Structures are given as structure tokens and as C-alpha cells.
Amino acid sequence: MPATSAATGRVERLAYVAASTPGRVWIAVFSGAALVPSLGYLALPFALAIAVASFRTGWRRSIVSALAVAVCAVNLLPAKAGAYGLPAAALLLGGGWIAGLLVWTRLRGRHALLVLHALALAVLAAVCVAAGRTFLSGMTAAGLCALVPELLWRSSYWIKWRQRQPSRAPVWQNLFTALPFLGAGGVPFGKGPGFFAKYEASDSKTLAASQVEGVRLLALALLWRGTDAVLQLALWGIRTSWLGSWRPFVRAPLPSMEMLLRIPASFALWQRWGGLYGELLHNIIALAFYGHTIVGIFCLLGFRIPRNTRAPLAAATIVDFWARYYFYFKELLMDFFFFPAFVRTSASPVLLRTLLATWAAAFVGNSYYHAALYAPVLAGGDAHGYRSLVLARLVYCGLLATGLSLSFARALKKPQRVRQKVPRVPRAGQFLLVATFFAAIHVWNYGGAPIPLERRWHLWKTLVGMDTNIRPARAYSGR
Amino acid sequence: MMSLREDRLIEFLRSLAPGGDLHLQGGRLELESLAILQVVAYLETHYGIRLAELDVEPDDLRSVAGILALIERCG
Numbered sequence: 001m002p003a004t005s006a007a008t009g010r011v012e013r014l015a016y017v018a019a020s021t022p023g024r025v026w027i028a029v030f031s032g033a034a035l036v037p038s039l040g041y042l043a044l045p046f047a048l049a050i051a052v053a054s055f056r057t058g059w060r061r062s063i064v065s066a067l068a069v070a071v072c073a074v075n076l077l078p079a080k081a082g083a084y085g086l087p088a089a090a091l092l093l094g095g096g097w098i099a100g101l102l103v104w105t106r107l108r109g110r111h112a113l114l115v116l117h118a119l120a121l122a123v124l125a126a127v128c129v130a131a132g133r134t135f136l137s138g139m140t141a142a143g144l145c146a147l148v149p150e151l152l153w154r155s156s157y158w159i160k161w162r163q164r165q166p167s168r169a170p171v172w173q174n175l176f177t178a179l180p181f182l183g184a185g186g187v188p189f190g191k192g193p194g195f196f197a198k199y200e201a202s203d204s205k206t207l208a209a210s211q212v213e214g215v216r217l218l219a220l221a222l223l224w225r226g227t228d229a230v231l232q233l234a235l236w237g238i239r240t241s242w243l244g245s246w247r248p249f250v251r252a253p254l255p256s257m258e259m260l261l262r263i264p265a266s267f268a269l270w271q272r273w274g275g276l277y278g279e280l281l282h283n284i285i286a287l288a289f290y291g292h293t294i295v296g297i298f299c300l301l302g303f304r305i306p307r308n309t310r311a312p313l314a315a316a317t318i319v320d321f322w323a324r325y326y327f328y329f330k331e332l333l334m335d336f337f338f339f340p341a342f343v344r345t346s347a348s349p350v351l352l353r354t355l356l357a358t359w360a361a362a363f364v365g366n367s368y369y370h371a372a373l374y375a376p377v378l379a380g381g382d383a384h385g386y387r388s389l390v391l392a393r394l395v396y397c398g399l400l401a402t403g404l405s406l407s408f409a410r411a412l413k414k415p416q417r418v419r420q421k422v423p424r425v426p427r428a429g430q431f432l433l434v435a436t437f438f439a440a441i442h443v444w445n446y447g448g449a450p451i452p453l454e455r456r457w458h459l460w461k462t463l464v465g466m467d468t469n470i471r472p473a474r475a476y477s478g479r
Numbered sequence: 480m481m482s483l484r485e486d487r488l489i490e491f492l493r494s495l496a497p498g499g500d501l502h503l504q505g506g507r508l509e510l511e512s513l514a515i516l517q518v519v520a521y522l523e524t525h526y527g528i529r530l531a532e533l534d535v536e537p538d539d540l541r542s543v544a545g546i547l548a549l550i551e552r553c554g
Contacts, residue, residue, distance in 0.1 A: 323511055350516070
């Protein structure tokens with residue numbers, strides 16, 4: 001029997017078991033247990049929602065919306081929000097935002113997306129200006145600024161979807177797509193209501209197949225989490241909670257990014273590059289277990305949306321890596337920057353249009369997304385830190401856009417013929433080139449906390465053997 | 480029976496898909512970003528469709544039916 005049909009038969013058998021009552025109960029129990037490391041006690045309501053959605057498929061969307069509202073409410077509890085005054089302020093901002101979105105999109109305003117983003121920037125600016133005054137502490141202001149990007153991109157997808165609907169469209173059944181109840185950073189996994197509808201299970205057979213995929217993703221997420229813990233211990237001697245009291249049996253061979261940015265000259269050239277490759281690998285694995293957990297939950301609830309991370313180390317080109325590494329962020333940039341820029345420049349040659357669209361997405365869109373994401377640093381009163389973060393991001397986005405442009409231009413030059421299937425394992429040269437590019441530009445991407453720009457630049461110079469005589473690093477707060 | 484137009488479109492989409500396989504999952508195509516751009520350029524060149532004037536999303540171009548519906552819409 002060919003390997004593919006054997007695999008298909010195995011999946012069908014698993015789906016058959018998953019569709020039975022004991023299978024559904026087992027899936028709910030497994031989900032609850034597998035989600036504890038990521039969600040803590042919140043794993044229980046998720047497992048309950050998965051169980052109810054398995055047996056009452058007609059209630060699926062209502063259950064997921066109720067779950068989203070409940071999780072958002074729990075996250076606003078004072079003990080979780082962590083700042084005095086934040087729960088009430090966040091409830092006011094978040095509740096007002098969602099209510100405004102629902103009313104406004106019903107009225108179908110013109111240039112709705114532009115108005116939404118202008119309002120979001122105005123809210124961020126107002127919160128940053130008011131931060132530190134008696135009625136708004138810096139911590140509460142930072143919390144509010146963190147909430148805006150969480151709502152902004154979900155609302156953008158909501159507006160796009162709503163504009164294509166008849167005047168009356170079901171709101172409650174789609175509300176979960178507008179609420180930030182899973183993940184952090186504002187990238188909407190599953191995009192908007194239209195995308196979820198395309199991937200929703202329509203019968204018990206497709207639901208079972210979706211849930212089998214969900215179980216597989218949660219199991220993979222646990223595996224990658226364990227792998228990452230071992231990797232961090234082996235490379236850097238970092239002991240995560242996953243390894244308990246285990247201790248590294250050898251001295252950590254590679255420097256962490258933190259060490260590289262502080263004292264790069266203390267390490268040999270191979271260690272500097274080794275540290276960067278290790279950091280890239282750690283990032284890929286961390287994003288894989290984060291994305292697999294979120295996508296796995298949606299699959300278990302009956303939405304078989306595509307994976308977020310799909311074997312990026314098998315990528316043979318920079319464009320291919322970018323598509324495989326963080327699918328939903330790539331889609332966000334594609335939907336709001338890349339595609340609109342390409343279709344609006346139809347008078348220009350395809351190569352020029354592609355390059356313009358690439359810069360619109362990878363440079364303009366990516367910088368804009370992160371400038372809003374870093375707003376809590378500004379609201380917290382660290383204007384210098386905000387400037388450092390934004391400047392580093394601009395360099396990163398410029399390098400990324402250049403790499404993607406070269407990769408696109410190379411692909412467009414190839415003659416139009418049936419493309420070769422991308423091999424599962426790329427050639428060593430291609431792999432090294434792509435990994436080196438992303439490892440090197442990560443110097444400008446690393447760290448949510450402000451890192452002085454000159455430290456990043458100095459590290460870069462030491463990577464090519466230049467300027468190893470570096471002044472002692474200024475203290476900064478980072479990982 | 481497929482029309483000539485549909486035949487040509489599928490032939491073109493095959494040239495974009497890796498190995499010439501149209502990975503159809505419930506009518507959806509697994510097309511990468513570059514392939515989507517090539518679909519846009521193809522529609523502009525062969526059918527004179529200007530997508531900037533229409534309400535089109537990248538996801539609309541990820542199914543044969545979606546692309547055919549777009550061509551139909553533009554007459």
C-alpha cells in the first residue's frame with residue numbers, strides 16, 4: 001500500500017474513533033490536561049467548551065463566543081490585571097471599543113478601516129499624554145496601550161468581513177473573532193469571521209477530522225515545549241520550570257543573546273554565530289508551541305484553520321521561510337498592506353509592483369504594527385526606550401524587506417513553467433543562507449525591553465570580525 | 480464538461496502550484512504570496528480585470544471557484 005493512502009487510512013480510523021462518544025470524552029479530557037501548562041486553571045473552561053461543542057455542534061459558535069467573553073472577563077480581574085485601576089479602565093476602553101465597532105460597522109461608514117486606525121492612534125496618543133497624572137497611573141496607561149493593538153487588528157478583520165455582509169449579520173456567533181481571548185500581541189489567529197467560516201466543520205466527520213488535528217497539534221506543542229526546555233538547558237544552561245531540578249552536566253557552550261549584546265568580544269567568532277543560530281532555533285520552537293496550542297484549540301472547537309508554523313527550517317528561500325515561520329502575521333501584512341499595494345499599482349511592471357508591495361508590507365506594515373505594540377513602553381514614561389525599540393525595528397524591517405525583495409525578484413526571473421515541488425529537506429547551501437539571514441537580522445528584532453541601539457550595531461560588527469574592542473555595556477533591562 | 484476558459488485557468492494555476500499539483504482542500508488552493516500576485520497579473524492581462532476597483536481579498540483568489548466567480552462578475 002502506498003505511504004500516502006496508508007496515512008489517509010490511519011487518519012480516517014482515528015476520525016472514526018474521535019466521532020464516537022468515548023472518543024469525544026477522551027478528547028475533552030486530553031485537551032484539559034494538555035492545556036494546563038499553557039493556560040493553568042483556565043484549561044478547565046476550555047476543556048468544557050470543547051466537550052459541549054463536540055456534542056452540541058449547533059451551539060458551537062455561541063459556546064466559543066461565551067468562552068471568549070468569560071476569558072476576557074477573567075483576565076480583567078484585579079489579581080490578573082496586576083495594576084490598580086486597570087480593570088475598570090480596560091473594561092471601559094475594551095467594552096466601548098467593541099460596542100462602537102458593532103454599531104459603527106452596522107452603519108457602514110466609508111473609509112472605515114482608515115477611521116479605525118486613526119482612532120486607535122488617537123487613543124494611544126491620548127493615553128500616553130495622560131499617563132502619569134493623578135487619574136491615570138503609568139502602569140494603568142501601559143495596560144491600556146497594550147489592549148489597543150489586541151483589539152485593532154481583530155477589529156480590522158471584522159470591518160472587512162462586515163462590509164461584505166448583508167445589512168443583518170450574526171454578531172454573537174462571530175463575536176469570538178473580535179475578542180482577544182487567546183494569545184498575545186494582537187495577531188488574530190484565524191483572521192476574521194469569513195476565514196473561520198471557510199474552515200468550520202460542517203458535519204460529524206469533518207468535526208472528528210478537525211479534532212484529530214487538534215489533538216495532534218496539542219501533543220506537538222507539548223513535545224516542542226519539552227524540546228525547547230532541553231535546548232535552553234543544553235545551549236545556555238537556562239533551567240526552565242519544565243526541567244525541574246535538572247542541572248546542565250556541561251558548561252553552557254554558547255552565549256545567550258543577552259550576553260552577546262553585553263560582551264560580544266568575550267566570545268570566539270564561532271560562539272557568536274552559534275549563539276545567534278541557537279536563538280533562531282529557540283524562537284522557531286517557541287513560536288511553534290505557542291501557535292500549535294492556539295490553532296489546536298480552534299481545531300478542537302471545530303475550526304480546522306491552517307497551522308501558524310509549518311517547518312520553517314525546510315524553507316529553501318527567504319520568502320518561503322517568511323511564509324512558514326509566522327503564517328498569521330504574514331497574512332495580516334498580506335491582507336492589509338501587500339495585496340492592496342499590489343492591486344493599486346496595476347500600471348507598473350510586475351517586478352516593480354512586487355517590490356513596492358513587499359516594502360509596503362515588510363517595512364511599512366511591520367514597522368507600524370510594532371510601533372503600536374511598543375506603545376506601553378512610551379506610556380510607562382520611557383520615551384528613550386521607545387525610540388530605541390522603534391529605530392531597531394526600522395532597521396530590522398528594512399533588512400527583512402531587502403531580503404524578501406531579492407528573494408521575490410529571483411523567483412520572478414525564473415521561467416514560467418510547472419514549479420518543482422519543494423523538497424522536504426532543502427540543500428545545505430540554501431538552508432545555511434536562509435538561516436544565516438534570519439539569524440543575523442534577529443539582532444535587530446531581539447528583546448521586548450529597550451536595548452541601546454549601539455549594542456546591536458556593535459554585535460553586528462563583531463559578527464564579521466570588526467570592532468571587537470567594545471566599551472562595557474550600559475545596563476538595560478532585558479531577558 | 481469544463482469550458483475552454485476554465486481549462487486555461489486551471490492550466491495556469493497548475494503552473495503556479497508546486498509540482499503542478501493543485502492541492503484542493505474543499506475547493507481551496509494552497510497558493511503562496513507570489514502565486515497570488517501572479518494570479519492578479521494574469522487576470523489583469525487576460526481579462527482586463529482591475530482588482531483595485533473591486534472588493535476583492537487575497538482569500539478570494541485561493542479557490543478555482545472564487546477566481547471563476549470573479550471573472551464572471553466582470554463579464
